Amino acid sequence: MVIVMDSEATPDHIDGIVDVVTTAGGTAYVTRGVSRTIIGLVGDVQQFxxxxxxxxxxxSDVLRISVPYKLVSRENHVSRSVVRVGGVPIGGEHMTLIAGPCAVETPEQTLAAARMARSAGAALLRGGAYKPRTSPYAFQGLGEAGLRILADVRAETGLPIVTEVVDAGDVELVAGYADMLQIGTRNMQNFALLQAAGEAGKPVMLKRGMSATIEEWLMAAEYIAQRGNLDIVLCERGIRTFEKATRNTLDLSAVPVAQQLSHLPVIVDPSHSGGKRDLVLPLSRAAIAVGADGIIVDVHPTPETALCDGPQALVGEDLAELADAVRTxxxxxxxxxxxxxxxxxxxx
Amino acid sequence: MVIVMDSEATPDHIDGIVDVVTTAGGTAYVTRGVSRTIIGLVGDVQQFxxxxxxxxxxxSDVLRISVPYKLVSRENHVSRSVVRVGGVPIGGEHMTLIAGPCAVETPEQTLAAARMARSAGAALLRGGAYKPRTSPYAFQGLGEAGLRILADVRAETGLPIVTEVVDAGDVELVAGYADMLQIGTRNMQNFALLQAAGEAGKPVMLKRGMSATIEEWLMAAEYIAQRGNLDIVLCERGIRTFEKATRNTLDLSAVPVAQQLSHLPVIVDPSHSGGKRDLVLPLSRAAIAVGADGIIVDVHPTPETALCDGPQALVGEDLAELADAVRTxxxxxxxxxxxxxxxxxxxx
Amino acid sequence: MVIVMDSEATPDHIDGIVDVVTTAGGTAYVTRGVSRTIIGLVGDVQQFxxxxxxxxxxxSDVLRISVPYKLVSRENHVSRSVVRVGGVPIGGEHMTLIAGPCAVETPEQTLAAARMARSAGAALLRGGAYKPRTSPYAFQGLGEAGLRILADVRAETGLPIVTEVVDAGDVELVAGYADMLQIGTRNMQNFALLQAAGEAGKPVMLKRGMSATIEEWLMAAEYIAQRGNLDIVLCERGIRTFEKATRNTLDLSAVPVAQQLSHLPVIVDPSHSGGKRDLVLPLSRAAIAVGADGIIVDVHPTPETALCDGPQALVGEDLAELADAVRTxxxxxxxxxxxxxxxxxxxx
Amino acid sequence: MVIVMDSEATPDHIDGIVDVVTTAGGTAYVTRGVSRTIIGLVGDVQQFxxxxxxxxxxxSDVLRISVPYKLVSRENHVSRSVVRVGGVPIGGEHMTLIAGPCAVETPEQTLAAARMARSAGAALLRGGAYKPRTSPYAFQGLGEAGLRILADVRAETGLPIVTEVVDAGDVELVAGYADMLQIGTRNMQNFALLQAAGEAGKPVMLKRGMSATIEEWLMAAEYIAQRGNLDIVLCERGIRTFEKATRNTLDLSAVPVAQQLSHLPVIVDPSHSGGKRDLVLPLSRAAIAVGADGIIVDVHPTPETALCDGPQALVGEDLAELADAVRTxxxxxxxxxxxxxxxxxxxx
Structure with missing residues (x-):
């Protein structure tokens, strides 16, 4: 930690800092520059x-030197982690495709989507039973009935399930069905939910908040890790910017940056940022090429009747091209x- | 609702739209332009x-014409609302000062802050017992013990209490003590929390999400309103931008814009956006001048020992200037x- | 300047830094922390x-401690500057109203707008003869003919002229007519233009780039100052954010922040950020209340026929309210x- | 063009619109909805x-339906364009690597960088003789002496030259040496420069402004096209967002979006957005995979002594990996x- 004094700081001000730091058990090294004095602190940063x-x-300013997250940092955990979801690895040398419908609607639609996903190369099935929607008038998901459909489809297809949980009070219920809990972009700083997910005994996929810095994203992961769960997968899904040609701006630089800062796997959701089917394929290819540990993609047997985000779900020729990309x-x-x-x- | 066809749309495509809309009980008016055809829809927008x-x-595009929120919209509720919190009005011809410590730390600190607030002109006391913090290692609040302190201070000073709730599971408990529930910026789209707050029987202050558009903010308010609670006060607290000289960018234009779109009162938090004491006073003045229905400000008897956001809490001379501003x-x-x-x- | 070493830096790496700094005539102070070493540099920062x-x-990182701008910084120039434009002061104890049409269209329109401006309390006349427009198909201004109209209207009304220059090659011509040169938001980092304006012998109003940080804005001012011209007025006019309800987000916090960092006067343009007439008045009041050294506002005798930005120009009752606000x-x-x-x- | 009336519009208001549109030679189609009336306009949009x-x-609102740029739009020019630079194609079935030093420093450094570029697979040489720098105290480039070095290196290596021009007054000089003019991010809306470049008789590479929407970028290209030059290549180089872990956020979605909207080739600069060497390689791979028509990358024989942006220049093993990526x-x-x-x- 470094303290920058302002240009009018007096010797008394500097002594004051030194005293406080020393009393707190640290050591303060004072460097007097031409216009400013800086004080380097050595000791327990959390105490400081x-x-x-x-x-x-x-x-004038206090500069933090070390990262504020410990458990998810790569500083103390140099090798990158592999998270296993129902036996399927995410991370390491793998590239994992997760696919399925945005929302679980019916058993038939979910099964059809799961089969499409599997034949395109997916190892995990996504599908939402609880949908956080901007409008209270939009379809909010089937709830537990949706979870039961997912479990049936898992039995039928063998694909482990990734599904979203939106409230701390639902974590136990959802964890009873899911192989991996998904925490969505709007809940990235719902700390009660993060803590509950950290205690649920299932791997967690943590989507980046749409206006979260990479540091805040890692801090949110730290909330989960602190409750004893290090099986966390980070998911970049687009950030909010001034550009309106796409729903969000997919920040692919965040993949190598997060992989350098953290040992956790980092995957990409190319479906929700673009919001349009014809962007999903190029962004999926880009995500694989940038080095993502996986991608999570919407597929739907009949996108034109989908209750949620139909315009971005892959089907037919587009899905065949995705299958080709994940294989080559x-x-x-x-x-x-x-x-x-x-x-x-x-x-x- | 208006549908814009793309420049290569065929007559069959256009007929397809007309059929679908007609089947859904609506009427479609087709306008053929030089390069594009547009179709205006009349009927039930939610059905469309x-x-x-x-x-x-x-x-090519679907343009929504009417606003997607109904209950909080000014379109159907032309006069602006007054919300009463423990008898204190927010809205109408009033300008209401809400002040208090960022976090409840001790009975003495809370009482001292409440007395400072009251003598500066505050009619309501703010103070957090549940604190959502970016870092899991930061002070998280006293919980119910903090609520009891607030209730004691209310009895002592007469100031009704505004306090934050961060999880749907806590709403009933917090509503048992508070005069107004506060929903913070990170929870603006925690829909379970919004719905629980909508049923709690207390007024709600809804802070704008730090990357929420004004429309999304009003949609979040609609979630509360839908559960039967229209005693909602909107609070602008700064949005996330590229500028790093301030913690957030206070968007004062949002005040008149939200007042035009919605009948709900709109107040401003000038403390948290600037993050520095010497910005609070000019931003408070600006908030009053722009026409805010109130301001909510951090005060603390000894900011240098505050457990939360000390650098922005007002005290002494600064507080005296604030008192002057809210009076003139x-x-x-x-x-x-x-x-x-x-x-x-x-x-x- | 402070150098933060990464957690795997070796003693050789640290020695390497110390050698380079010493060779460059500086002194390096090494502080070894628990996980990182930091090195404080004393000496000539520009050399470093x-x-x-x-x-x-x-x-791992290099942290700059002192500000990168010198001439416009308040660090070496503690009292705030007053800039005089044709005898009219901006800065100090003054609040200066600048008003006029967005674009000069005809002698009659310009004179009428100038008279409206003057009677509303304006001491300076704004009006564009060169208009930078996003579309090549939009009205681009009258050029020198517009400058002549402005000069005639100045003779008639006494109001000194503020007008925009958009290309380094035009600076001499425009400076021949104008009392103050305006550099617009799109040209804030047109360095050839900044340098030419710095040599033109006239005060310069420098609008903030729509995505410029306050630091970059001050660096742009430094380009002008470096050429010997310290008669610079900064103008906040709204920054680009995700919010689309307003054209730009007026960043009123930038006023006190820039006033703390720089001795230059800071004014606000409330007309162009909102883009709508009914936002101009509340934002003008807020700008005065936040402590701006002036405001610059569009007025037009017949906004509905204006060739540029008519929807935000004040007239009639709105202008009367503005006149009231600037007087009280x-x-x-x-x-x-x-x-x-x-x-x-x-x-x- | 569609006009949305507000919910309190009267029949007289509607008739007023119809009259104005009809007088302007257009036709107005009125659709009365439940809460709003909309009016579709057919005719000359620029006139409207x-x-x-x-x-x-x-x-209440006026919605534009057709795109505001004509010459660069794909609507009227369905097949995608190939731009030739000194005989080297950009666009079509090609993927073109442009590489070289950020700034021309010496003949030796430029020649060494050009040879590195060529052996890595580059077909064009980049290198700046005029450098727009945020700080007036930073290296500003060698000017014409730098252009002469570039011409010598072209003679030696055969690589056509891409170099930046920063002021309309320099266009003729720079075009005398360059095979392609580069317009940088800070000058994307320097309209005098765009127009001069449009008349210079050389292809132009137009970098996206760091806060420009894709639409504004295409409008800027339209300024060049309007002067008779359609040999324009668009270059995505990162946009400004709230994230500070990278210098800018590379917006790879902009590549397929711009390719859908415009017939112009779209390339990517992965060096300047990341600002760090270890991001260049993954972002280069992602740019190729997303379908870019080319990439432009900084290389330098001795990055540690570079006068400009050394930390992001490729050399050695990194460059070998880039060479591998552009070949596979x-x-x-x-x-x-x-x-x-x-x-x-x-x-x-």
Whole structure:
């Protein structure tokens, strides 16, 4: 931690800082520059943070040097993690395709989408039973009935399930059905939900908040990790910018940056940022090429009747092209496509 | 609702739209332009929204004409609302000052802050018992013990209480103590929380999400209103932009814009956007001058020891200047300062 | 300047930094922390900046401590400056109203707008003869003919002229007519134009780039100052954000922030950010209340026929309310309205 | 063009619109909805735009249906264009690598960088002689001496030259040396420069403004096209967002979006957005995979001594990996790497 004094700080101000830091068990190294004095602190940073040094007289700025997240940081955990979801790996040398419908609507639609997903190369099934919607008048999901449909489709196809949970009070219920809990962009800083997910005993996919910095995203992951769960997968899904030609701006730079800062796997959702089917395929290819540990894509047997985000769901020729991309591109960045588990019964 | 066809749309595409709209009980008016055809729809917009017209062949864009929120819109509720919190009005001809500590720390600190607030002109006391913090290592609030302190201070000073609730599961408990529930910026789209707050029987202050558009903010208010609670106060608190000289960019234009679109009162939090004490005073003055229905400001008897956001809490000379501003400025924009209720016992 | 080493930096890396800094005539103070080493540099910062220390092995980050602008900084120029434009002061205890048409269209329209401006309290006349327009198909201004109209209207009304210049090649011509050169938001980093304006011998109003940080804005001002011209007025006019309800988001926090960092006066343009007439008045009041040294507002005798930005030009009742605001509000923030010079001939 | 009336518009307001449109030679189709009336206009949109319909009584909004750029739009020019630069194609089935130093410093450094570029697969040489720098104290480029160095290196290596021009007054000079003029992000709306570049008789690479929407970018290209020059290549280089872990946020979605809207080739600069060497390679791969018509990358023989942007220049192993990527990835998206012309003399 470094304290920058303002240009009118007096020797008394500087002594004041040194005293406070020393009392807190740290050591303060004072460097007097031409126009400013800086003070380097050595010791327990979390202790220093409780001192509110920024409010002390003569202080212009306080610069944090070390990262504020510990458990998810790569600083103390150099090798990158592999998270296993129902036996399917995410991370390491793998590139994992997760696919399925935006929302679970009916058993038939979900099963059809799961089969499309599996034959396109998906190893995990996505599908929402609880949908956070901007408008209270939009379809909000089937709730537990949707979870039961997902479980049936998993039995039939062998694909483990990734599904969203939107309230701390629902975590136990959803974790009873899901192989991986998804926390959505609007809930990235719903701290009660993060903590509940950290205690649920299931891997968690944490979507980046639409206006969250990478640091805040890692801090949110730290909330989950702090409750004893390090099986966390980060998911970049587009950030909010001034550009309106796309629903959000997919920040692919965030993939290598987050992979450098954290040992957690980082995947990409190319469906929700573009909001249009014809962007999903190029962005999926770009996500694989940038080195993502996986991609999560909407597919739907009949997008024109979908209750949620139909315009971006893949089907037919587009899905065939995605299947081709996930089979050819990963090798060029040193990865192999993760395989789906076999179903218990011959369902596919 | 208006459908814009793309420049290569065929007559069949156009007929397809007309059929779908007609089947849904609406009427479609086709206008053929030089390069594009547009189709105006008349009928039940919510019904049209379920049709996913955007995914139909030949469609380039679907433009919504009416606002997507009904209950909070000014379109059907022309006069602006006054919300009463423990008898104190927000809205109408009033300018209401809400002040208090960022976090409840001790009975003494809370009482001292409440007395400072009251003598500066505040009619309502703010103070957090549940604090959503970016870092899991930061002070998270006293919980119910903090609520009890607030209730004691209310009894002593007469000031009704505004306090934050961060999880749907806590709403009933918090509503048992609070005069107004506050929903914070990170929870603006925590829909379970919005719905629970809508049923709690207390007024709600809804802070704008730090990357929420004004429309999304009003949609979030609509979630509360839909559960039967129209006692909602909107609070602008700064949005996330590229500028880093301030923690957030206070969007004062949002005040007149939201007042035009909605009948709900709109107040401003000038403390959290700037993040620095010396910005609070000019931004408070600007908020009153722009026509806000109130301002909510951090005060603390000893900011240098505050457990939360000390650097922005007002005290001493700054607070005296704020007291001066809230007494002189409202008259210039046709408002009067709302008065605090008297305490049951003579406490101040 | 402070160098933060990464957590795997070796003693050789640290020695390498110390050698380079010492060779460059500086002194390096090494502080070894628990997880990181930091090195404080004392000496000539501009010299250090040429060293590209960030690219040296073992370096994680380089933190600049002092501001990168010198001439416009308040650090070396504590009292705030007053800039005089044709005798009219901007800055100090004054609040200066600048008003006029967005674009000069005809002598009659310009004279009528100038008279409206003057009677509303304006001391300076704005009006564009060169208009930078997003579309090549929009009205681009009258050029020199427009400058001549402005000069005639100045003779008639006594109001000194503020007008935009958009290309370095036009600076001499425009400076021959104008009392103050305006550099627009799209040209804030047109460095050839900044340098030419710095040599033109006239005060310059520098609008903030629509995506410029306050630091970049001050750096752009430094380009002008470097050429010997310190008669610079900064103008906040709204920044680009995700919000689309307004054309831009007026960043009123930038006023006190820029006033703390720089000795230059800071004014506000409330007309162009909102883009709508009914936002101009509340934002003008807010700008005065926040402590701006002036405001610049569009007025037009017949907005419905204006060739540029008619929807935001004030007229009639709105203008009367503005006149009222500029006469009553400044006193509450310790300022007085700057007066217009008398015309040489009795023109108003 | 569609006019949305507000909910209180009277029949007189509607008739007023119809009259104005009819007088302007257009036809107005009125559709009365439940809460709003909309009016579809058929006729000359540019004529309608001069009417300032938005300011008319009863009008709530005016929605433009057709795109505001004509010459660069794909609507009237369905096949995508190939631009030739000194014989090297950009666009079509090609993927063109442009590489070289950020700034021309010496003949030796430029020649060494050009040879590195060529052996990595580059067909065009980039290098700046005029550098727009945020700080007036940073290296501003060698000017014409730099252009002469570039011309010598072209003679030696055969690589055509792409170089930046920053002021309309320099266009003729720079065009005398360059094979392609580059217009930088800060000058994207320097309209005098765009127009001069449009008349210079050389292809132009137009970088996206760091806060420009895709529509504004295409409007800027339209300024060049209007002067008779359609040899324009668009270059995405990162936009300004709230995220500070990278210098800018590379918007790869902009590539397919711009390719759908415009017939012009779209390339990507992965060096300047990340600002760090270890992001250049993954972002280059992503840019090729997303379908860019080319990439432009900084290389430098000795990045640690570079006068400009050394931390992001490729060298050694990183450059070898780039060379590998440009040789293997394009085939997977249906493209082939464009070849460099042979030098007139055997220079490489």
């Amino acid at each position: 943070e409780t001192l509110d040094l920024r409010a002390m007289p003569g202080v 591109l990963p090798a060029l960045v040193g990865r192999t496509l993760a395989s789906a588990p076999e179903p218990a019964v011959a369902g596919v | 929204e379920t049709l996913d017209l955007r995914a139909m062949p030949g469609v 400025l409202p008259a210039l924009v046709g408002r009067t300062l709302a008065s605090a209720p008297e305490p049951a016992v003579a406490g101040v | 900046e040429t060293l590209d220390l960030r690219a040296m092995p073992g370096v 509000l400044p006193a509450l923030v310790g300022r007085t309205l700057a007066s217009a010079p008398e015309p040489a001939v009795a023109g108003v | 735009e001069t009417l300032d319909l938005r300011a008319m009584p009863g009008v 990835l394009p085939a997977l998206v249906g493209r082939t790497l464009a070849s460099a012309p042979e030098p007139a003399v055997a220079g490489v």
